[in-house]
Amino acid sequence: MKGPVDLVFYVLAAVTVGSAILVATLPNIIYAAVALLFAFFGVAGLYILVSADFLAATQVLVYVGGILVLIMFAVFLSSRISSVELSNPVHFRLPAAAICLALFGVLAHTAVSPAFIPKPQVTYQPTTAEIGELLMTRYLLPFEVASVLLLAALIGAALLSRPDRPDIPRPDMEEP
Amino acid sequence: MMESLAVSLVNAVPALSGVPLWTMTLLVMVVVAAVVLTFALLYAGLATYVERKVAGDIQARIGPNRVGPLGLLQFLADGIKLLLKEDIIPAKADRFLFALAPYLVFIGSFAAFVVVPFGVGLIASDLNIGVYYVMAISSLVVVGVMLAGWSSNNKWALLGGMRAAAQIVSYEVPVGMALLPAVLIAGSLSLQDIVRSQGGLLGIFGWNLFHNPFTFVSFFLYYTAALAETNRTPFDIPEAESELVSGYHVEYSGIRFAFFFLAEYGDMFVVSALATACFLGGWHVPFLDAEALPVAWGNLFSLGVFLAKALGLVLLMMWIRWTLPRLRVDQLMRMSWKYLVPITFFNLLGVSLWLLVFHGKGIPRMIASLFG
Numbered sequence: 001m002k003g004p005v006d007l008v009f010y011v012l013a014a015v016t017v018g019s020a021i022l023v024a025t026l027p028n029i030i031y032a033a034v035a036l037l038f039a040f041f042g043v044a045g046l047y048i049l050v051s052a053d054f055l056a057a058t059q060v061l062v063y064v065g066g067i068l069v070l071i072m073f074a075v076f077l078s079s080r081i082s083s084v085e086l087s088n089p090v091h092f093r094l095p096a097a098a099i100c101l102a103l104f105g106v107l108a109h110t111a112v113s114p115a116f117i118p119k120p121q122v123t124y125q126p127t128t129a130e131i132g133e134l135l136m137t138r139y140l141l142p143f144e145v146a147s148v149l150l151l152a153a154l155i156g157a158a159l160l161s162r163p164d165r166p167d168i169p170r171p172d173m174e175e176p
Numbered sequence: 177m178m179e180s181l182a183v184s185l186v187n188a189v190p191a192l193s194g195v196p197l198w199t200m201t202l203l204v205m206v207v208v209a210a211v212v213l214t215f216a217l218l219y220a221g222l223a224t225y226v227e228r229k230v231a232g233d234i235q236a237r238i239g240p241n242r243v244g245p246l247g248l249l250q251f252l253a254d255g256i257k258l259l260l261k262e263d264i265i266p267a268k269a270d271r272f273l274f275a276l277a278p279y280l281v282f283i284g285s286f287a288a289f290v291v292v293p294f295g296v297g298l299i300a301s302d303l304n305i306g307v308y309y310v311m312a313i314s315s316l317v318v319v320g321v322m323l324a325g326w327s328s329n330n331k332w333a334l335l336g337g338m339r340a341a342a343q344i345v346s347y348e349v350p351v352g353m354a355l356l357p358a359v360l361i362a363g364s365l366s367l368q369d370i371v372r373s374q375g376g377l378l379g380i381f382g383w384n385l386f387h388n389p390f391t392f393v394s395f396f397l398y399y400t401a402a403l404a405e406t407n408r409t410p411f412d413i414p415e416a417e418s419e420l421v422s423g424y425h426v427e428y429s430g431i432r433f434a435f436f437f438l439a440e441y442g443d444m445f446v447v448s449a450l451a452t453a454c455f456l457g458g459w460h461v462p463f464l465d466a467e468a469l470p471v472a473w474g475n476l477f478s479l480g481v482f483l484a485k486a487l488g489l490v491l492l493m494m495w496i497r498w499t500l501p502r503l504r505v506d507q508l509m510r511m512s513w514k515y516l517v518p519i520t521f522f523n524l525l526g527v528s529l530w531l532l533v534f535h536g537k538g539i540p541r542m543i544a545s546l547f548g
Contacts, residue, residue, distance in 0.1 A: 004198040004202075030270075030273065030323075030326065031272075031273075034273065034276070034323070037319055053303065053304065053305050054305055054308070057305050057308045057309050057311075057312040058308075058312070060312040060313065060315060061308075061311055061312040061315060064312075064315045064316065064319060065311075065312065065314075065315025065318060065345070065348065066315075066345075068319060069315070069318050069319065069322065069341060069345055072319070072322050072323075072326075072341075073322075073338070073341070073342075076322070076326060076334065076337075076338055126304040126305075128304065128305060128308075128364075128365055
């Protein structure tokens, strides 16, 4: 341990990994969601540590404000709301273990490969403008493809939530 | 900024030169955070008093008038009462989440104070993603509100929590879109940069509000959408007394209830402060260059002007609350998705085109350049 920055890193890493383990093991989905919240914040903290502030805010906005809220909505809207029977059952242990091992191998290989040596000094420069410029020039095509994909998902969701029969008026769109 | 403060502190007090810099920086951070939190709590306390007074005036009653002169100490009495009250947790509630939820809401609301530009140099941390940071950190409020509703094990609380979450998530979209014109004009997400972009000797006509017709509309869109995001009347569906008793915090009492209460008033200030910084010129003193003044005077003047504008907007929220009736839940959603979102997108396009066509100049600046 060489200084306060290292200490902060280990604390954040511990929070992230510890919460992630809880997410996978807790039987109660709501508790898993809360553990996920802390995992997301741990990752955001790690981003800030390498001066990727825009990415950190995006992480919190998208994952906490979007994904996590969506998960909780899904749980709350499920039928057995009053009982805490909502569980996180374990299926397919063997295939899951195999996939996890393979993923771990790939990640470990990448982490120790010479192409992945992080820069020694961290400069706290604003990244927002650069990200914006790259999205509009070099990575325009992936950006547009992603937005079309999201648009398709949006239209699909709107279509799925429509009532099947046109003769039934939609309750939320009627004036009294 | 914290580090430079720490350095100047070490330079000023030679006895501290042996302490490592990061310890001093941490110390400075803690002190700044304490100052901001003290201001926030004091403001929230006084705001509850003013809210009750405004309500009293509008409904032709007197309002609090017993504790202290004009009832001014009422908020202290309320605070002590809430602190001393029995801490009740319903028997079938989820104790851990029930205890956790108020903290999430409180943190999400008050963490936004970090980037509020109170004056020329008065900002806890001038993050270069300021506006975006506020949007991100307030998503904690959504999670906290949902957890509060669920863990109370109460149908009203659950319904209120779901409504609140749906409402905040929906109105986040127009709020963000309505703030973007100011970001475009300043070319930065930092709130200090946004405020600086509205300076100059044009006085109040340097404000983004008067930059072009689209920004003028944007301000009102932002204020409306943000009012909904704070769950205030006429958008207080989550706690509609007539339907839900009081929504997601129905089971909370004592200091835990106070956390929700303070968070609401904290949100009101943050929203007003953002509106001030993005559209009403922030801390710029009209017809006076606050940054050119001596540091102390510049900060004092700019702080006064900023607080006057922001608290004025808070007062406006209270006025609206006691004047307008409440929307229905479906009207609320329709207003966001079918009206506010398209209008804010149209506005954003308009502002972008304006900046492109007129090279970033606003109407007042063009008129000023006509006369040399």
